[in-house]
Amino acid sequence: MNIEKMFSTIDTHVAGEAFRIIIQSSIDLNEDNVKSNHQLLQNFYQDEKDFLLNEPRGHRGMNGCIIISSKVADYGLLFFNHDQEAQFKYGGLVTSVTALIETGNLNVKENGIYKIETIQGIHEVRVNFENQEVSKVLIESNECKVLENNGEYQLVEVDESRNYVIFPLPDSIPNIDLDHLAFINKWGRKTVDRFTDENIPFDGIVITQSSGAAGNEICSVTFEKDGSITRSPGMDSTFAIFTALKKISNENNQLTNYSIFDSSITANYLPGTLNRFSVEIQGFTTGMHQFIFDKKDPLKNGFLLK
The missing domain is CATH 3.10.310.10 (Diaminopimelate Epimerase; Chain A, domain 1)
Structure with a gap:
């Protein structure tokens, strides 16, 4: 050879x-x-x-x-x-x-x-x-902000450069877990095709489901631009979800985001900033x-x- x-x-x-x-x-x-x-x-x-x-x-x-x-x-x-x-x-x-x-x-x-x-x-x-x-x-993180909230989804910009579309859990998906992966995949690919066909730029499409009574725990799935599922909760996705939640309620200063595979990322709000967050995590x-x-x-x- x-x-x-x-x-x-x-x-x-x-x-x-x-x-x-x-x-x-x-x-x-x-x-x-x-x-x-x-x-x-x-x-x-x-x-x-x-x-x-x-x-x-x-x-x-x-x-x-x-x-x-x-x-x-x-x-x-x-x-x-x-x-x-x-x-x-x-x-x-x-x-x-x-x-x-x-x-x-x-x-x-x-x-x-x-x-x-x-x-x-x-x-x-x-x-x-x-x-x-x-x-x-x-x-x-750098600054994040909500660009659009139309009642169906929120469009969030992370670091003034990457856009994520945040959806609540759709009715077609019972829960965010591996038992319902087929429903999740079907919805994700359909939604990615929709945004692609409508020429709406995005870096990820995210579905979320509250998993804690305190409102600071979320399960999520992020779909990339080809419909593939990100294999983690995603740093960007976590920052985008936190920003979207902050737009609705400014009560929580910490958010834990769980993936469909049970990994998690915990982000903390940086006080005195315009939606900047920190993450302490092990690689x-x-x-x-x-x-x-x-x-x-x-x-x-x-x-x-x-």
Whole structure:
């Protein structure tokens, strides 16, 4: 076998959402700023991105991140995804800093504060490192706001850049649980097609169901733009739901969002802000891998099961 290209990765997840952190590869991003390197990654290297994201090495839920150097932060982080428009995910901040510290690729700081440069700007995270493990990562969102509330749904903008459509549980779905996954999938794909046909831009469509008497616990499912279900409660989704609830009642300052798979994300309102939130959560390193790209492989770019 002629080994043409080799990729070294750290596989991770946060609340069930998987991220493949690329630490060494043939992807040559040699520009001197994040935006230019982002454009290189988006416009080229499609074979490499498909190879890393698709089955048999990946799956529909896999997200890609690539570590680059930064002149203004501890490191730079670029994203690539099955959805080519997805340019940033908060979960990538959590999992990348976790993986880099736990594998010795990033020095441990006494103050626990790390800066990560992304296409969405520089994000500061606070890391709790103990017993050779990253036990928690604290992140803060930027401003979120409700753009529309028409009685059927609320349209919420997260970080002034990503839009989520928030629906209450529809009558066609008895409950948000795995027993009713067929009903959930059917509704999700129908609604995604509706918004796509009507040319309404969105980054996710979310259904919600209250799960606690105090009003600060929610079950939710997020559908991506191709109708796929996000494999976690979703950081963006949690911020969007919290913003929508704050528009109705300003009573609660904490929200726990549960996924259909029983993972959860708890967000706290940052007092004195216009709908900014914090999340303290643990990411997990699940493996270190080396992948070989063989151009003779008939499935070198992989495939996706629908």
